[in-house]
Amino acid sequence: MKKQLYYEDVEVGSEVIPLAKIATTEMLVKWAGATGDFNPLHYEDAFAASQGVGSPIVHGALKRAWLGHLMTDWTGEQGILKRLSCQYRGMDYPRKMKDMVTPEEGETWWCKGTVTKKYVEDGQHIVECDIWVENGKGEKTTPGTATVILPSREAKS
Amino acid sequence: MAITDELKALIGTTTEPVIMEVERGAIRRYADAIDDPNPLFRDVEHAQSSRYGEMICPPGFFGWPVKRGGVMEVLASLTPALARAGCPRILDGGVDFEFYLPIRAGDILTSSGKVADIRAREGKTGTMIFTTLETTFINQNGDLVAKSRATIISL
Numbered sequence: 001m002k003k004q005l006y007y008e009d010v011e012v013g014s015e016v017i018p019l020a021k022i023a024t025t026e027m028l029v030k031w032a033g034a035t036g037d038f039n040p041l042h043y044e045d046a047f048a049a050s051q052g053v054g055s056p057i058v059h060g061a062l063k064r065a066w067l068g069h070l071m072t073d074w075t076g077e078q079g080i081l082k083r084l085s086c087q088y089r090g091m092d093y094p095r096k097m098k099d100m101v102t103p104e105e106g107e108t109w110w111c112k113g114t115v116t117k118k119y120v121e122d123g124q125h126i127v128e129c130d131i132w133v134e135n136g137k138g139e140k141t142t143p144g145t146a147t148v149i150l151p152s153r154e155a156k157s
Numbered sequence: 158m159a160i161t162d163e164l165k166a167l168i169g170t171t172t173e174p175v176i177m178e179v180e181r182g183a184i185r186r187y188a189d190a191i192d193d194p195n196p197l198f199r200d201v202e203h204a205q206s207s208r209y210g211e212m213i214c215p216p217g218f219f220g221w222p223v224k225r226g227g228v229m230e231v232l233a234s235l236t237p238a239l240a241r242a243g244c245p246r247i248l249d250g251g252v253d254f255e256f257y258l259p260i261r262a263g264d265i266l267t268s269s270g271k272v273a274d275i276r277a278r279e280g281k282t283g284t285m286i287f288t289t290l291e292t293t294f295i296n297q298n299g300d301l302v303a304k305s306r307a308t309i310i311s312l
Contacts, residue, residue: 068217069191069215072197078208084253
């Protein structure tokens with residue numbers, strides 16, 4: 001069981017615990033199946049080229065889902081995600097699979113965030129964060145924001 | 158800059174409500190696809206002993222398929238109009254979710270979509286059109302559980 005994060009544990013500038021992700025062609029196939037998004041932009045070479053992105057790209061919504069994972073992991077089971085917003089600014093390209101289980105060498109993506117604001121409103125302990133997905137070159141391809149409600153040690157006692 | 162009259166007429170278009178059943182297996186497959194081991198999204202026993210009392214959806218999942226009926230229908234009517242306005246390529250620009258209540262396995266959601274806005278902007282590579290699609294999700298008790306505002310970029 002993960003440790004629970006409390007409102008008192010974070011300050012403006014605190015880091016959201018980073019989360020590493022590796023986009024592979026396998027993950028894109030699984031994502032397509034799990035969401036029902038069968039846009040050929042994410043698996044058809046010629047179609048992706050015709051759309052001006054070169055080759056099949058990682059779904060923006062998959063990167064958004066990684067950011068959801070980042071936040072639910074960080075806030076723990078007693079935290080509540082109220083708002084999650086992001087923009088798909090940069091293209092990301094999945095690693096190909098070498099065999100059934102092994103991706104080729106390549107990029108690792110990092111989901112990261114920092115606390116920008118904390119305040120109490122209507123008895124709720126609210127924390128706002130800037131969040132983003134960073135590619136292997138350190139570019140923020142998917143910047144966004146998140147708002148969470150955290151439990152408070154003081155409110156508890 | 159102005160958008161075509163044809164696009165202007167599409168602002169405010171609403172979709173027929175779509176019913177979405179939230180199934181445990183669908184939640185698990187979604188969590189599995191993104192490599193999220195959180196037991197709230199996978200383990201019935203754990204989830205039932207949590208404060209939620211049941212498996213819940215990871216943020217942004219509302220049952221399979223995620224982009225169902227409503228949004229696809231709107232896109233089907235938008236795509237040709239965007240092409241005629243000189244922007245045939247469509248990209249997902251981003252999304253803004255607001256979550257009001259947890260969504261549990263077994264919930265039956267009604268989602269309704271609306272073209273909230275269409276606007277054009279001059280970019281580095283020419284005209285870009287930004288379409289905002291607003292979707293609301295209401296559960297079987299009539300409670301609003303989430304809202305999304307998705308941006309479609311055409312160029």
